[in-house]
Amino acid sequence: MASAEAGTHLTADATDPNDPAKENTVFRLAGLIRPMWRPLLLAGLATLGATGATLALPWSVQYFMDGILSGSEGALGVLATSLLLLFAVQGIFSSARIYLLAYAGQSFVKDLMVRVYSRTQRFPLNYFDRERTGELISRISNDTTLIRNLVSNNLVEIVSQVVTVLGAAVLMFVLDWRMSLLIFVAVPFVVAVGAIFGRQVRKVTGEVQKNVADLTSIMEQTFGAIRVVKSFAREDHEQQRFADGAQKVFDASMRQAKISAILGPAVMLIVVSTLIGVLYYGGHRVVVGTLPAGEFVAFLIYMVMMSGPATGLTGQYTQLQQALAASDRIFSLMDTAGEDLDASQNGHSENAEGRIEFSDVSFSYDNGEKVLHEVSFDVSPGETVALVGPSGAGKSTLVSLLLRFYEIDSGEIFVDGTDIRELGLRALRSRIGLVAQDVALFSGTVRDNIRYGKLSATDAEVEAAARAANAHEFVSGLENGYDSLIGERGVKLSGGQRQRLSIARTLLSDPGILVLDEATSNLDAESEALVQDAVSRLMAQKTALVIAHRLSTVVNADRIVVLDSGRIVAQGTHAELMGSSTLYRRLYTKQLGGNQKSSSPTPKNCTRAKSATNSEDSRTP
Incomplete structure (x- = not known):
C-alpha cells in the first residue's frame, strides 16, 4: 500500500520557494x-x-x-x-x-x-x-x-x-x-x-x-x-x-x-x-x-x-x-511543484489486463468541499461499467482520480493490482484512453491530430484508425484530405467529425482501459449512428468506465454504478436497478419522459466518451 505522502511525484527542483537553500x-x-x-x-x-x-x-x-x-x-x-x-x-x-x-x-x-x-x-x-x-x-x-x-x-x-x-x-x-x-x-x-x-x-x-x-x-x-x-x-x-x-x-x-x-x-x-x-x-x-x-x-x-x-x-x-x-x-x-511523469516506486506488469479497483476512496477539492465518501467498486478486465447519477454526484471526479489528475485524500485505487500511486504517471496514463464529449483538437492538420495518439504512427496506421472511426470518408472529401487544416480547436469541422477524429486518435493509442463520457448526446441522428459504430469498435475487448448522461445508452452495460452526493447508492444491471433503486428508476423515467433525443439502447461496448476535465461535476477552485 502506498503511503498517503506518495501523492503526485514531484520533480527534484520542485522545492518550497521559502526553503532557505533557495538563493536570492x-x-x-x-x-x-x-x-x-x-x-x-x-x-x-x-x-x-x-x-x-x-x-x-x-x-x-x-x-x-x-x-x-x-x-x-x-x-x-x-x-x-x-x-x-x-x-x-x-x-x-x-x-x-x-x-x-x-x-x-x-x-x-x-x-x-x-x-x-x-x-x-x-x-x-x-x-x-x-x-x-x-x-x-x-x-x-x-x-x-x-x-x-x-x-x-x-x-x-x-x-x-x-x-x-x-x-x-x-x-x-x-x-x-x-x-x-x-x-x-x-x-x-x-x-x-x-x-x-x-x-x-x-x-x-x-x-x-x-x-x-x-x-x-x-x-x-x-x-x-x-x-x-x-x-x-x-x-x-x-x-x-x-x-x-x-x-x-x-x-x-x-x-x-x-x-x-x-x-x-x-x-x-x-x-x-x-x-x-x-x-x-x-x-x-x-x-x-x-x-x-x-x-x-x-x-x-x-x-x-x-x-x-x-x-x-x-x-x-x-x-x-x-x-x-x-x-x-x-x-x-x-518553483511550483510539478509531476514527475516517469517516477515509479515499484515495477508493474507490461501485460496489462485492465482491472480497476476503487477501495474506500474519499476526496475533497482545494476549497474543502468533500465530493467523494469512501467509494468502493471494481471493474473486471473487459467489463463495461457505467457511472450514473445526478449532476455533481462525483462521476467525473472518480475518473479524474483514476488518471491521477488529482490525488485522493484517503483510500486506494488499483490498476491490475498495483496502487496507482506506485506507478509512473506516464505508464499509468498510457494505459487509459479518453474520448471526450467536448473534443479537444489542435490547430493543425487532420493527420497531426490523429497521430497525436501515437506520435510514431505511419500514414497507413493513421488512415486505418480513421477508417475504423468512420472518419476516412469525410476526411477524403476535404480539400487536402489528411493534410487539411482544421482550424483553431477544429472549428472547421462539425461536432460529429470532431468526435470521430477523437475516436481515431484514441484507437491509434490502443489503450487497455477506456474512460468515456457519452459521445453522442449533442449530435444529430446520422452523426450519432456513425460515432456509436466507431465507439463500439474502440471498446472491443477493452475495459470501459463510462460516464453516462443519457441512461438509454448504457442499459446494456455489464454493470451500472449509481452515485449520489459522492456515495454509491446502488449498483447492478439495468433490469436489477429498475426494480431496486428508486433514484435510478426516477432518473431513467424522467429522461424517457423528457424532451431528450430518443436513441435505441446501444449494445455492450458501444458508447462513451469524455475526460473528467470536461464533465459536469468537475470543479474549478
Whole structure:
C-alpha cells in the first residue's frame, strides 16, 4: 500500500520557494546566465577593446593641443593618424560585441522559454484550475524578454560603462588629482539616488508585468470564446473590458516612467553641477598658468566621457531592476511543484489486463468541499461499467482520480493490482484512453491530430484508425484530405467529425482501459449512428468506465454504478436497478419522459466518451 505522502511525484527542483537553500533572485539569475559565459566573456573583452580605444582619444587631443600651442606642425599628422587607428579599432571591437551579445541574448531567451514551458507541462491539473492561461503566456513570453534584454544588452553595457567611468577616473587622476577630487565628491550622491529609486522601479515593474499578464488573459479568453461573444453581441463589452485592462497597464507604466523621469534628471543635475565646478576651478588655473591648456582640455573630455556612462548606469540600473522583477515572476513559476511523469516506486506488469479497483476512496477539492465518501467498486478486465447519477454526484471526479489528475485524500485505487500511486504517471496514463464529449483538437492538420495518439504512427496506421472511426470518408472529401487544416480547436469541422477524429486518435493509442463520457448526446441522428459504430469498435475487448448522461445508452452495460452526493447508492444491471433503486428508476423515467433525443439502447461496448476535465461535476477552485 502506498503511503498517503506518495501523492503526485514531484520533480527534484520542485522545492518550497521559502526553503532557505533557495538563493536570492540575483544569484539564481546568475545561475541561469552562467551557460552563456563564453559569448558574454568574448563580448566583454570586445567591449574592453572598444572602451580602451575610446579612452585613448583624449590623449591624442592633448598631444594635439600642446603641439599646436608650442608651434609643432607635426602634431596635425600624428593626430589624424592616431584618430583613424583608434576609430578603426573601436569599430572592429564594437561589431564583434554586437554580434556576440545578440547570440548570447537569443540563445538565453530560447533556452529559458523552453525550460519554463517544459516546467509548465509538468504542473498538476489543479494548477491550471487555479491559474489563468493568459498569465502563463505572459510569463513565458513577456517576462523572459525582459530578462533577455539584461543578457543581450544591460550586462555588457554595465561593464562597458563601469570600465569607461573607472578608466576615465584613473586617467583624470593622473592628469590632475585636485580636479579629480571634486568629481569623486559627487559619487556618493549618485549612488544614493540610484538606490532609492531602484527599489521603487522593481516594485512598479512587477505591477506592470502583472497587468500585462491580465491583459493577455483577456485577449486569450475573448479569442477562445469569440463565438459566444458574437452570439450575445458582446463586442462592446469585451472592448471595454480590454480598454480597462489596457488602462491599468498604462497607469502602472506611467508610475514607472515617473520614477525614471525623476531619476535621470536628478543624476544629471549632480553631474552637471560637478562639471560646472570643475570648469570654474580648472579654467582659473589655466588663466593663472598653473595648468597646461592641453591637460585641461583632455581632462574635460574625460569628464564628459565619464558623465555619459555615469548617467547611463542609472538607466541600466533601472532596467536591471525590471529584469529582476521579471525574474521573480519566472522563478515563482519554476518553483511550483510539478509531476514527475516517469517516477515509479515499484515495477508493474507490461501485460496489462485492465482491472480497476476503487477501495474506500474519499476526496475533497482545494476549497474543502468533500465530493467523494469512501467509494468502493471494481471493474473486471473487459467489463463495461457505467457511472450514473445526478449532476455533481462525483462521476467525473472518480475518473479524474483514476488518471491521477488529482490525488485522493484517503483510500486506494488499483490498476491490475498495483496502487496507482506506485506507478509512473506516464505508464499509468498510457494505459487509459479518453474520448471526450467536448473534443479537444489542435490547430493543425487532420493527420497531426490523429497521430497525436501515437506520435510514431505511419500514414497507413493513421488512415486505418480513421477508417475504423468512420472518419476516412469525410476526411477524403476535404480539400487536402489528411493534410487539411482544421482550424483553431477544429472549428472547421462539425461536432460529429470532431468526435470521430477523437475516436481515431484514441484507437491509434490502443489503450487497455477506456474512460468515456457519452459521445453522442449533442449530435444529430446520422452523426450519432456513425460515432456509436466507431465507439463500439474502440471498446472491443477493452475495459470501459463510462460516464453516462443519457441512461438509454448504457442499459446494456455489464454493470451500472449509481452515485449520489459522492456515495454509491446502488449498483447492478439495468433490469436489477429498475426494480431496486428508486433514484435510478426516477432518473431513467424522467429522461424517457423528457424532451431528450430518443436513441435505441446501444449494445455492450458501444458508447462513451469524455475526460473528467470536461464533465459536469468537475470543479474549478
